[in-house]
Amino acid sequence: MKIRFILIQNRAGKTRLAKWYMQFDDDEKQKLIEEVHAVVTVRDAKHTNFVEFRNFKIIYRRYAGLYFCICVDVTDNNLAYLEGIHNFVEVLNEYFHNVCELDLVFNFYKVYTVVDEMFLAGEIRETSQTKVLKQLLMLQSLE
């Protein structure tokens, strides 16, 4: 019932964000990243957004050249997490003002902050976009 990891990858397989909520070794992590990339990039529009992967499930959505993947348990509500992904992307969009991949690259530590504002300990934490944005702006002012 929890999120195992959140992954943002581009089509080439480069990781733009990897947030792990479970313990893995470094090489395990690398292997997982590669496997997820392999599974997700071969699917096109006529496939569903859910893939069964090892004994978990991956819910992913493609935005331009980036794949946003969330790995959850098999029993979780797929559609709800799909909404969660979209919520997250909308926040990123607002925060970076029409976000593109380069924004995520150059400001990777800020992206992690956004993730931490919205997800914590493997669960969705805050769903209100306005609140999250307010927090982020405050944090930014402290820098």
Place this chain on the structure above:
Amino acid sequence: MPAPIRLRELIRTIRTARTQAEEREMIQKECAAIRSSFREEDNTYRCRNVAKLLYMHMLGYPAHFGQLECLKLIASQKFTDKRIGYLGAMLLLDERQDVHLLMTNCIKNDLNHSTQYVQGLALCTLGCMGSSEMCRDLAGEVEKLLKTSNSYLRKKAALCAVHVIRKVPELMEMFLPATKNLLSEKNHGVLHTSVVLLTEMCERSPDMLAHFRKLVPQLVRILKNLIMSGYSPEHDVSGISDPFLQVRILRLLRILGKGDDDSSEAMNDILAQVATNTETSKNVGNAILYETVLTIMDIKSESGLRVLAINILGRFLLNNDKNIRYVALTSLLKTVQTDHNAVQRHRSTIVDCLKDLDVSIKRRAMELSFALVNGNNIRGMMKELLYFLDSCDPEFKADCASGVFLAAEKYAPSKRWHIDTIMRVLTTAGSYVRDDSVPNLIQLITNSVEMHAYTVQRLYKALLDDISQQPLVQVASWCIGEYGDLLVSGQCEEEEPIQVTEDEVLDVLEGLLVSNLSTPVTRGYALTAIMKLSTRFTSVNRIKKVVSIYGSSIDVELQQRAVEYNALFKKYDHMRPALLERMPIMEKTASNGPTEIVQTNGEAEPSVVEAKHPPPVTQPTNQANDLLDLLGGNDVVPVIQTTVPTKPASAGGELLDLLGDLSLSGGPAPAPATSVPSSQPAFLLDGLTSPPLFNDIAAAGIPPMTAYNKNGLKIDFTFERANPNPNIAVITIHASNSTEADMTDFVFQAAVPKTFQLQLLSPSSNVVPALNQGTVTQVIRVLNPQKQQLRMRIKLTYTHKGSAVQDLAEVNNFPPQSWQ
């Protein structure tokens, strides 16, 4: 030392690298610079350096030398330092490094910091990667923060508590008092996280579950407010207010209501309300509906609600969005067991999903279709499923084929339909069917006596078309071997009979033997089929030639068969007709377990193959012994999981022939000796050992009797009743020898009148030791559906003091209880 370059510069530089090698070089250079900078203990640029390090780590390069630096950053007072430090900790450290324990103190201090953002950072880090030791140490702090008035912190604290509970379940009680007021929050965020916390606690501990049941009314009220209250812009997603919270509450309700009547009743209304009022045009609404459906299915809801849920799922199936269809199919699969009728209504939609493009939808639809097949819709469904089998990917074919077989066996409306279906499967997906389908099919064919001519004709035609599909070829060659006479005689009521000559048939079979496509197993089938035809066809010479050629084949299996068949021609020609007679009808017993046995009428079918199978060391080298083993011996064909009941009456015909032969010296009476296909070695070996089934059947208290007592050989019968079927009497014979010489090669055979059926299991041994030193036991099962008086004719053969002895006897003195 010049100031280290800024993060942006580094990123830009790295991105300009055109090859992997160039990039690696740049990174190494930068890493060296960072390392020397760390050594200098420079506070001002530490933050920048660690940030660069983290970027390089994200690209996949090792960065563990930065771990300590992260800790130093966390200890610093500046917010930016702390932020990068915690980020670094979350990325680079995990509970397997001992270094992380050093963080504990820092986090503790930060949890009590004045700025809420610092506290938030600390909570976040703890919640993401806190190890059990850290959690234990810091749980108190977290709990304190749960009670603060700052909602920002409460949210984080709640989820942090979830993490703590996951790591250290014993600490759950600590958070209990704080949860009392959680649900009366107005702040959605806090409410959401509290619900998550409660869910986690309920899942982990049944006591908590019972404790929190009293919260159900409160939860229901919250949910109601969410739906009813108008427009709340903050948490609104596409017009639905805070769907995430709704989903979470529904899930908690599901856990609380499972198995509990009161709570379930309290929830019924609200569930119905959510189900009807939620808008389904967007994914959001569907997400909520899906969760509602799952909840309705799990709790003890009233039937009207369940039907509503299944209708929602049915509506999902018609949705254009394949995600939703997938989700619907998965849930329907779960509910089809319990609410079978309701799901039936959506059968046509499900069948349509078989044609979907997405692989996972197809698979789900296939599983669901098989679950929905019943006696009424079998024809239609089968048509669709066979069409699917034609066009689906190879990975589905095996499952689909076995599903089709199972369904066909359970619900076949007629024999001919059944055989047609199986043939269709074999021709389209022949190479993907499972191994045990070949014996199943063979059994089915022998059972449908009237279809033999039709079957063999169709199989022959299929063979002419294509010999690459092994299971089809095996079944076809077996049938041709058995019913070849019907084939050439050209009688067939069901179809246009084709004109086939014996030579053509033999051509086909020989073609199988030499073809590269045939596996060794298939070749074995083909050779045996040719042999069987020797009694059914007139042109024996050609067969003799073939058999003798294969006597020197490289394949040991074929060679052995050929050599033994050769021996049949030469030395035992008088036995050949009887040995190669038609197989009796194999009955199927209701089965649900590993000790299933197929009953045969008359004698056990000895098998050529069986005698050859491992362990070969027990092979008697004497040819004569081989045959005697064949005749006397053994048993039967295995494990077939079906529920087709035994058909006693139809077996009568076979028995008639067999009984008539009893007095002939031409061959052992009811002993059709055809080879059982070698594809069932494992099962045959199972059959070799007497199943222990009968040991635990309560003896019905029937007195034992002596059936035969002559020339020192005494045979006693002891009785038991077979438990599952009171019509079956289980007789164990005990043969003892009171003379001074052993009786070797002891074979016991029995036959019963038409109205009974007999099954003979394997004897404990072939040697009856002298002077009553031991007994040979063998188990007989007699099915007596008409409860007539049991009579038996027995035939004994053995070698005593060097001479072979044969004797026939009738046993009439069965005690009445044995057959009543």
